[in-house]
Amino acid sequence: MSLKFMFDSFSWPLQDLNIEQKGVLFSCLLALLWCFISNSNKGLPPGPKALPLIGNLHSLEPQLHTYFASLSKIYGPICRIWLGKKLGIIVTSPALAREVLKDKDTIFANRDVSVAGREVTYGGTDIVWTPYGPKWRMLRKVCVQEMLSASTLDSLYALRRRELRQSINYFYNQTGSPVNVGEQMFLTALNVITSMLWGGTVKGEERATLGAEVRDVVTKMNELLVTPNLSDFYPGLAWFDLQGVKKKMKVLAKRYDNIFESMIDQRQKMNRNGVGQESKDFLQVLLKLKDEADPKMPLTMTELKALLTDMVVGGTETSANTVEFAMTEIMNKPDVLRKLQQEVDTVVGKDNIVEESHIQHLPYLYAVMKEVLRLYPAVPLLVPHCPSETVTVGGYAVPKGSSVFVNVWAIHRDPSIWENPTEFHPERFMENKWDFSGNDLTYFPFGSGRRICVGLAMAERMFMYSLASLIHSFDWKLPEGETLDFTEKFVLVLKKKMPLVAIPTPRLSNPTLYE
Numbered sequence: 001m002s003l004k005f006m007f008d009s010f011s012w013p014l015q016d017l018n019i020e021q022k023g024v025l026f027s028c029l030l031a032l033l034w035c036f037i038s039n040s041n042k043g044l045p046p047g048p049k050a051l052p053l054i055g056n057l058h059s060l061e062p063q064l065h066t067y068f069a070s071l072s073k074i075y076g077p078i079c080r081i082w083l084g085k086k087l088g089i090i091v092t093s094p095a096l097a098r099e100v101l102k103d104k105d106t107i108f109a110n111r112d113v114s115v116a117g118r119e120v121t122y123g124g125t126d127i128v129w130t131p132y133g134p135k136w137r138m139l140r141k142v143c144v145q146e147m148l149s150a151s152t153l154d155s156l157y158a159l160r161r162r163e164l165r166q167s168i169n170y171f172y173n174q175t176g177s178p179v180n181v182g183e184q185m186f187l188t189a190l191n192v193i194t195s196m197l198w199g200g201t202v203k204g205e206e207r208a209t210l211g212a213e214v215r216d217v218v219t220k221m222n223e224l225l226v227t228p229n230l231s232d233f234y235p236g237l238a239w240f241d242l243q244g245v246k247k248k249m250k251v252l253a254k255r256y257d258n259i260f261e262s263m264i265d266q267r268q269k270m271n272r273n274g275v276g277q278e279s280k281d282f283l284q285v286l287l288k289l290k291d292e293a294d295p296k297m298p299l300t301m302t303e304l305k306a307l308l309t310d311m312v313v314g315g316t317e318t319s320a321n322t323v324e325f326a327m328t329e330i331m332n333k334p335d336v337l338r339k340l341q342q343e344v345d346t347v348v349g350k351d352n353i354v355e356e357s358h359i360q361h362l363p364y365l366y367a368v369m370k371e372v373l374r375l376y377p378a379v380p381l382l383v384p385h386c387p388s389e390t391v392t393v394g395g396y397a398v399p400k401g402s403s404v405f406v407n408v409w410a411i412h413r414d415p416s417i418w419e420n421p422t423e424f425h426p427e428r429f430m431e432n433k434w435d436f437s438g439n440d441l442t443y444f445p446f447g448s449g450r451r452i453c454v455g456l457a458m459a460e461r462m463f464m465y466s467l468a469s470l471i472h473s474f475d476w477k478l479p480e481g482e483t484l485d486f487t488e489k490f491v492l493v494l495k496k497k498m499p500l501v502a503i504p505t506p507r508l509s510n511p512t513l514y515e
């Protein structure tokens, strides 16, 4: 429909031609476009034949991670795909991933901002979309050293604990009934993160209302962020916003901004009255930084809000989906569940509840986290990188401005690297060298190099604390007649196609441990 729209809109110079002349002209145009596209493939990595105008859009499959993996099996560890006018480069080997993310990191540490992404992050002023340079370094520093440092995270433990205990209490009240584990984990992650953002300001009923509003906005934003958008494939058409993605995102971004404005307003009032300083949360940390920032590199109110957006959008789905995949795999392997429960029982005891301080004493749980992120890396193609200049990778040209997808999902399942790659086997991580640092490009679920995930430390805490609490507090079984489903769905992040529904049964000694 949109291509017809394009031809209709630009048909005025053809009005005086008869049907045969139009046919000839159209064929010439197609031939020219074909030549243009064939020539423009010179020096590029190999890839499937592209059609004029649409490139490979016609054969694109929604499960991009598996589709890209199948292309790399045909065309090799570096291949190309045309997304309309946009060139995509797919990288699927540790050696080439190293070239992109380590050896030529400064060139590739840039992003190609999507229309929807720009709209939702105050014009791309957040960490994810800011190009590599002094501004991005400043934002990362704020995040790593101030918001997500070990000491700030320690000081926010009470907020995380409050939210997780509420979820455990919810599961307890559902004893014996089927519960949508995925949905609950999303709510828990969202509540944990928003609580850390401004939990010191919002109390009681307002917290619940605000939670529902944020949840609604974030869910709709995530849907729009993954809508294939013609404005991204044909930047020349962006002005028309043919699918209305930009317009819809603007409305959501405004709702989101209203929430931030109201939180910031309340906090500034509290600060003026001398009571805000007691609030320990990201908002307080950021407002202080903003007031004390170096005038040569200020932290603006817009950047502050964009940073808060990153925490919510970057931290909720990733964390929640990882816990849901873990629960699914564990329920499929009763031995793993038993071993995990034994480990947690030994460290915590059955007359006690899990605290975050326990998690560093749970090596098997840590191995489970690594194995889940091997099979289901939360961001399977990383956030696409974009070279700031044309550069050679694996002997092929990667032009400036192309979108580079590093298929970490496929590397994590490569049989030449992993024994029984599709089997969930946490033991493989008990005594080996793999970690989350991204130094070894056979295993890098959080990315590697300069753009490595900024929320790594928080993700570790959230996953370990949540999963330890879930399997320590409850035994889990499937509803009668149900089977486990492992089908994945690619929506920029990786999620389960069918949510995990399971029945919790309390296993601790005393009902007060669920309050």
Ligand code: HEM
Pocket: 127, 128, 129, 140, 310, 311, 312, 314, 315, 316, 318, 319, 322, 373, 377, 378, 379, 382, 383, 384, 445, 446, 447, 448, 450, 451, 452, 453, 454, 455, 456, 458, 459
């Ligand atoms: C299981 C949990 C998570 C996984 C597996 C994960 C993974 C990733 C990956 C693969 C990237 C892209 C790296 C690249 O482009 O090369 C990324 C970027 C990012 N993540 Fe995470 N993430 C997780 C949780 C979080 C959390 C909890 C937060 C924040 C609270 C967060 C915030 C970010 C941000 C802001 C970026 C962009 C960094 C930049 O472009 O400089 N992530 N993450």
